[in-house]
Amino acid sequence: MGRPLKVAAAQVGAVHRTTSRAEVLDRLIKLVEDAAAQQVKLVVFPETTFTTFFPRYYITDDAELASYYELETNETVPVTNTKNVKAFFDRAKELGVDVQIGYGEDTGNGRYNTAVYVGGKTGEVLNKYRKVHLPGSTEPFDLDPNTTNQLEKRYFLPGNFGFQAFRATSLKEECAGSSPIVGQLICNDRRWAEGWRCYGLQGVEILCCGYNTTAYAPQLWGGDQNISREKAYEDAMFHHKLVVQAHAYTNSMFCITSARAGNDDGRHPLIPGSMIVNPEGHIVAESKTEDDELVIATIDLDDCKQGKERTFNLGKHRRPEMYSRLVEEGGVKPPPEP
Amino acid sequence: MGRPLKVAAAQVGAVHRTTSRAEVLDRLIKLVEDAAAQQVKLVVFPETTFTTFFPRYYITDDAELASYYELETNETVPVTNTKNVKAFFDRAKELGVDVQIGYGEDTGNGRYNTAVYVGGKTGEVLNKYRKVHLPGSTEPFDLDPNTTNQLEKRYFLPGNFGFQAFRATSLKEECAGSSPIVGQLICNDRRWAEGWRCYGLQGVEILCCGYNTTAYAPQLWGGDQNISREKAYEDAMFHHKLVVQAHAYTNSMFCITSARAGNDDGRHPLIPGSMIVNPEGHIVAESKTEDDELVIATIDLDDCKQGKERTFNLGKHRRPEMYSRLVEEGGVKPPPEP
Numbered sequence: 001m002g003r004p005l006k007v008a009a010a011q012v013g014a015v016h017r018t019t020s021r022a023e024v025l026d027r028l029i030k031l032v033e034d035a036a037a038q039q040v041k042l043v044v045f046p047e048t049t050f051t052t053f054f055p056r057y058y059i060t061d062d063a064e065l066a067s068y069y070e071l072e073t074n075e076t077v078p079v080t081n082t083k084n085v086k087a088f089f090d091r092a093k094e095l096g097v098d099v100q101i102g103y104g105e106d107t108g109n110g111r112y113n114t115a116v117y118v119g120g121k122t123g124e125v126l127n128k129y130r131k132v133h134l135p136g137s138t139e140p141f142d143l144d145p146n147t148t149n150q151l152e153k154r155y156f157l158p159g160n161f162g163f164q165a166f167r168a169t170s171l172k173e174e175c176a177g178s179s180p181i182v183g184q185l186i187c188n189d190r191r192w193a194e195g196w197r198c199y200g201l202q203g204v205e206i207l208c209c210g211y212n213t214t215a216y217a218p219q220l221w222g223g224d225q226n227i228s229r230e231k232a233y234e235d236a237m238f239h240h241k242l243v244v245q246a247h248a249y250t251n252s253m254f255c256i257t258s259a260r261a262g263n264d265d266g267r268h269p270l271i272p273g274s275m276i277v278n279p280e281g282h283i284v285a286e287s288k289t290e291d292d293e294l295v296i297a298t299i300d301l302d303d304c305k306q307g308k309e310r311t312f313n314l315g316k317h318r319r320p321e322m323y324s325r326l327v328e329e330g331g332v333k334p335p336p337e338p
Numbered sequence: 339m340g341r342p343l344k345v346a347a348a349q350v351g352a353v354h355r356t357t358s359r360a361e362v363l364d365r366l367i368k369l370v371e372d373a374a375a376q377q378v379k380l381v382v383f384p385e386t387t388f389t390t391f392f393p394r395y396y397i398t399d400d401a402e403l404a405s406y407y408e409l410e411t412n413e414t415v416p417v418t419n420t421k422n423v424k425a426f427f428d429r430a431k432e433l434g435v436d437v438q439i440g441y442g443e444d445t446g447n448g449r450y451n452t453a454v455y456v457g458g459k460t461g462e463v464l465n466k467y468r469k470v471h472l473p474g475s476t477e478p479f480d481l482d483p484n485t486t487n488q489l490e491k492r493y494f495l496p497g498n499f500g501f502q503a504f505r506a507t508s509l510k511e512e513c514a515g516s517s518p519i520v521g522q523l524i525c526n527d528r529r530w531a532e533g534w535r536c537y538g539l540q541g542v543e544i545l546c547c548g549y550n551t552t553a554y555a556p557q558l559w560g561g562d563q564n565i566s567r568e569k570a571y572e573d574a575m576f577h578h579k580l581v582v583q584a585h586a587y588t589n590s591m592f593c594i595t596s597a598r599a600g601n602d603d604g605r606h607p608l609i610p611g612s613m614i615v616n617p618e619g620h621i622v623a624e625s626k627t628e629d630d631e632l633v634i635a636t637i638d639l640d641d642c643k644q645g646k647e648r649t650f651n652l653g654k655h656r657r658p659e660m661y662s663r664l665v666e667e668g669g670v671k672p673p674p675e676p
Contacts, residue, residue: 159660162660163660167673179675188655191588192588193585193588194531194656194661197531197664198664201663201670201671202670202673203671221644221649238619242580242587243587246585249577249580250530250581281577281580306559306561310560312529317526318530318669319471320664321667323664325540326539326658326665327664327665328658329659330653331539332538332539332540332653335519337505337507337516337517338507338517
């Protein structure tokens with residue numbers, strides 16, 4: 001192995017609307033401790049990990065809504081230093097483990113669906129990513145509290161940092177003196193080739209992606225409204241794996257995906273499927289439960305070279321002059337019926 | 339079914355370097371006749387269907403090289419009227435079947451890896467596509483004639499028509515008065531999300547893609563040079579299906595893929611895997627052999643609506659202002675090591 005690295009997805013099981021942040025933090029700290037005990041150097045946690053996945057609820061109480069975000073009103077106070085969640089980041093720093101973790105970010109001026117990547121030894125925020133592809137709608141589908149809504153467009157602004165890759169300098173020594181090139185995505189972003197390719201074009205070797213993916217919401221998906229829960233679950237898992245494996249392969253990068261899984265509130269099921277995928281698109285490790293669980297693999301970053309130098313040599317084979325439609329505004333433009 | 343359409347992939351088995359065009363035409367005509375007898379309205383044929391896949395050879399004889407192309411030196415003489423292959427197009431027109439078929443195009447000024455889409459009733463060329471993503475290299479990997487080379491960059495110019503969707507007006511009546519929106523790709527193009535998305539942005543409902551995909555060429559792929567033939571075949575099939583299924587799903591379109599399969603010259607094996615994939619990414623029909631074979635399904639174009647209106651509503655969820663990297667020239671730009 002040329003540049004070996006032991007990594008993990010930290011899957012997190014059910015977190016209910018009533019679950020306290022303190023209880024969640026205890027579970028996250030246990031996961032990072034277990035990872036460190038197994039010499040893992042990078043742990044990827046899910047999307048909005050500190051709370052339940054609140055965009056499924058139509059929340060009319062402003063105080064309740066505010067309670068799902070971490071307040072970072074001062075640029076000099078990163079999330080790693082905010083009162084409610086500091087203990088988690090402190091422990092990861094102590095243990096010398098890099099972490100990516102997702103959370104609701106409140107800047108005072110705007111709210112985002114965010115993930116930070118924090119270096120293990122210094123506790124420094126090496127990168128912050130804000131989710132670009134917000135799914136769903138601004139208005140609730142249904143006011144019935146049993147219905148799974150998808151209100152990310154209501155509760156978050158679309159990410160405004162773009163897809164900026166970075167060097168995980170914290171892992172330079174681990175990786176034979178060459179810092180891994182890392183990219184971040186959040187949940188629905190993984191279905192959109194654009195973000196992956198923006199990272200591919202920066203030579204990304206490890207893509208980190210946390211998610212909350214509902215296992216049953218036919219009213220949101222359209223299509224067969226009488227689909228069984230088993231078939232819906234199977235489809236959701238199929239689509240999740242399909243897009244991650246295909247985009248990892250076509251961009252010649254590893255991907256670590258981490259699920260918030262389980263059955264929130266006993267009525268909002270989420271798929272598991274946390275996994276580590278290699279640059280050939282194969283799953284090298286995968287979660288076995290719907291609970292808190294570490295999915296661990298030792299990967300060799302040099303395995304990205306085969307694709308990057310041959311089949312998916314982007315500089316050699318792409319034809320950017322043919323892609324102008326990709327950056328046009330205005331959505332879908334079908335050819336007219338003659 | 340709202341807009342039902344019976345379609346087929348016409349897989350074509352081994353075509354050797356010594357196989358005559360007349361022999362190939364007979365086989366293609368039999369396939370289109372069999373399809374018509376089963377009320378199929380659209381048949382998708384492979385890439386460079388009239389000859390063996392000649393870019394695998396390092397050809398130094400100009401006359402031999404020229405023999406692999408159809409000469410269309412006059413814009414008013416489409417491939418459908420060129421002496422060597424006219425019989426195929428005439429028969430398809432007679433039978434009232436739409437066809438897409440790939441061939442080496444020689445304009446007198448340039449050579450392209452091309453596919454035409456021809457309307458069944460009129461025999462009119464409704465669209466012509468020239469392969470954009472040419473794989474391989476301009477120089478041979480190896481002069482040993484047993485070696486599979488990949489010299490498309492030597493023998494073809496990159497396609498200069500872009501990704502222009504069109505209406506298959508020939509099928510308007512079949513499809514409840516609304517002509518299918520069709521896009522064309524060739525072989526390696528199917529691995530590149532850019533072309534698919536350009537078509538998705540034009541509302542494409544049926545993507546037609548022929549291919550020649552080698553089942554064993556570790557010297558071209560890089561990676562494990564001692565890979566067994568069985569594992570190489572399995573990997574090539576896995577990657578083929580993975581990209582087609584993922585890109586069909588993320589662009590909410592049907593895809594008809596058609597293989598030139600079999601073992602050319604008894605030493606250049608190609609994968610089969612001709613299939614019809616639906617807009618949810620599921621395979622609805624698939625080839626069972628490596629020989630000439632029709633893969634048939636009746637699809638409902640209205641099944642594209644679910645994805646196009648919800649999860650992959652491109653106008654609603656994409657953020658083109660974040661994608662500027664996709665159209666930049668200059669290849670991969672990694673973040674510098676600090």
